[in-house]
Amino acid sequence: MITKSIEDYLETISRLRERGKAITTTNIAKGLKVSPASVTEMLQKLAKQGYLKYTPYRGVALTPKGEKIGKKVLRKHRVMEKFLRTLGFAKSRVHKEACELEHHIPNDLERAIHQRIEREKTLPPSGPNVIPLTGLMEGETCIVVDILGGFGARRRLATLGIRTNKKVRVITSQPLGGPVVVEVDRAHVAIGRGMAQKVLVEVVK
């Protein structure tokens, strides 16, 4: 059985190789945030199961079997990261969740998500997660994905910090068609309802 821990090791080794770094116990330990001693122990185990070849003090080389699993987990990790980012999750959260999800997501689902992300890159942002700023409730946080309207409107919004990829928190959305007050870069900005309608955002949960 391929355990979560085995996948993590193979993934980390693949990543190191991709980046052209030396595949040493120290580097693996750093990547996995474990002690070098436990790495040595695990590498011996993995070698026994035929995932890699391990020569103490020389280094590690993945077998074709090991390489296949390592690459697959690494790919799943990256797809999940991308996916979570399009949902508007913060960077720190994205990595953490992807580390978990990579072990559970079936191959076909991973492929489907990957295709969707690639297609959306070429389309203007839309879909269930993209809504105008006016649709947010008090206290919700979102990422600006696009600003409709001409150059002038974009420029005006930009001067007060409302630009794409900016994180924005709604302080208050005044009733009866009043303005929306948001926090961006720790500063507060009041935006008239019509202008706020043109700011497309994705809610961050």
Next chain:
Amino acid sequence: MRVLLMGNPNVGKSVVFSRLTGTNVVVSNYPGTTVEFTKGTMKIGQRKADVIDVPGNYTLEPTTKAEEVAVEMLRDGDVVINIVDSTNLERNLYLTLQLLEKKVPVIVALNLSDEAKHKGITIDDKKLEKLLDVPVVPTVALTGEGFKKLVSRIPKARAHAYRHTDDQRWEKVGWIAKEVQQIVHRHPTLAERLGDATIRPITGIPFAMGTVIVMFFVIRFIGGGLFANVFDPAFGAYEPLGMRMSEMLGSGGFLHNILIGNLIDGKIDFAESMGLLTTGIFIPFAMVLPYVFAFYLVLGLLEDSGYLPRLGVLVDTGMHRVGMHGLAVVPMLLGLGCNVPGALSSRILETRRQRFIALTLMGIAVPCMAQIAIIFGLVGPYGIGALAMVFATLFTIWAVIGLLLNKILAGESPEMFTEIPPYRRPYWGATLKKLWIRIRFFLTTAIPFVLLGVFLVNVLYTLGIMDFIGKIASPVVVGMLGLPSIATGALIIGFLRKDVAVGMLIPLGLSMQQLVIASVVLAIYFPCVATFAMFIRELGIKDTVKSTLIMIGMALLVGTLLRLVLLGV
């Protein structure tokens, strides 16, 4: 040498200005515009330099009048002190980069560095200095920290001529901000939580109402207190001197009438005598000045604390109904002080339509503090109910006319888009300097007109012209408004000065109801001459005439209605 202070709005620029300059400060308009700036002087080493507080702006693209002026001023500037808000480095550095494209020596004051610390932001000013290649000095304008260093490094200011597109600039700004600043998450401070609470409708609306009520009573308390305890006694002490002058002038005759006025029971009555040396100075100094002082003190604190934009957000929906947006609270509140600066400040509204509505509503239903002070003195003795009647009527008219104008007038009314600054403790130096500038403005513009008004009253009465006009106008004044024909004089003088006009009602022995009618009509029917001139400058002749016709029509309509309601006939 000319030093320009430039930066985004709300970065503490005026506090920096107030720190750098002495007491000799002038407010002037940039030639050909109504864009105001403040000018003072400072010393750099042994040299004297002019310091100009350029109106705050976010970019140097000339999209608004204020920005145009800023770009224009840049040409005459020898060095720019760029005031940067440390709590929002990215947005502020955008303007800095634009300044570094203009071939003018720049020095950066990293202001509000204490506030940044509270918010968990640390900025490596040495590194920022290296990256921008101009001197960078952290400052705390409120306490004066860093100012000596700032001044000493002004000669080190450096000019650059970079070239960027908008996107390149944002990219570079983002990179610099990332390189020099470290942010630790902090829990919101009390001021921040208060800031949020006062802008959310549920908590904010009661707070706003409370603020208005407190403001009203504080103004009445300070204004009334200053009058009763300082200015009235002062004039009491001045009375013997006045009587001696009266005797020297022979206790009667034309010159006596003009200088001292009518003696009442053989004595000077400062409120009623109508002489240049009695009522002519009593009205502006004793009756009006205390209230003007109290009003501008309270307004200055409201402005400098950062509350007004929040109030603007809360009233935005309502203001849209009358064709403006939330920031129109600023000209309206300023108009309560004096309609002249009120009209001037209406340019924060973007379109001509909005400005027309703002000025017309101001002219009709926003009495200035001079007028309010006299109304307090005149109607106040009949209790808060009588005062409420005057102001409730004015407010109703304001709303009704606004709704109508918004329906009738063609054109668009843009929306509010503004920064909401954090609450800050006002710096007394800057608040008092502004108060002084405003009081000085009141004294220099009001007193000549008050004196002219008092002089004209005497001349017109002596020559019998007032009686003549009174007869002609009697169908309107007596027939429609239910006032004695002698009250016509007040309406005439009201063209010149509203406070003198309301003051002229004092000796007429009017009933409470008549006082309410007269006060409201005087408020509505025409702006004073100084405001009228301002209207022409801001709106042009044609629109000013339109606006004036609305005022006269409304004055007659509302006056007649009030008469029917209050007097019953």
